[in-house]
Amino acid sequence: MTKYLLLIGLVWVLWWFWRKSRTSARGSAANHTTVQREAERMVQCTRCGVNQPVSESILADGRYYCCAAHRDAGASDDS
Numbered sequence: 001m002t003k004y005l006l007l008i009g010l011v012w013v014l015w016w017f018w019r020k021s022r023t024s025a026r027g028s029a030a031n032h033t034t035v036q037r038e039a040e041r042m043v044q045c046t047r048c049g050v051n052q053p054v055s056e057s058i059l060a061d062g063r064y065y066c067c068a069a070h071r072d073a074g075a076s077d078d079s
Contacts, residue, residue: 047074 040053046063047070057064065071
């Protein structure tokens with residue numbers, strides 16, 4: 001009976017080391033592939049109010065829009 005307990009304990013220890021090495025290798029690989037970006041200023045669409053980064057928005061007449069359709073609709077509302 002002692003042999004079986006030792007065998008189960010040995011298998012458990014090997015499994016634990018294998019899991020630990022696998023997760024640490026995955027974590028270090030993920031750290032190398034992750035690209036850190038600077039925080040970008042968010043603006044609100046004048047038409048619908050959705051928030052998005054400045055680089056993805058359309059600026060027209062000093063107002064920010066989320067798409068060309070909202071920009072065009074905003075321009076027709078001003079007329």
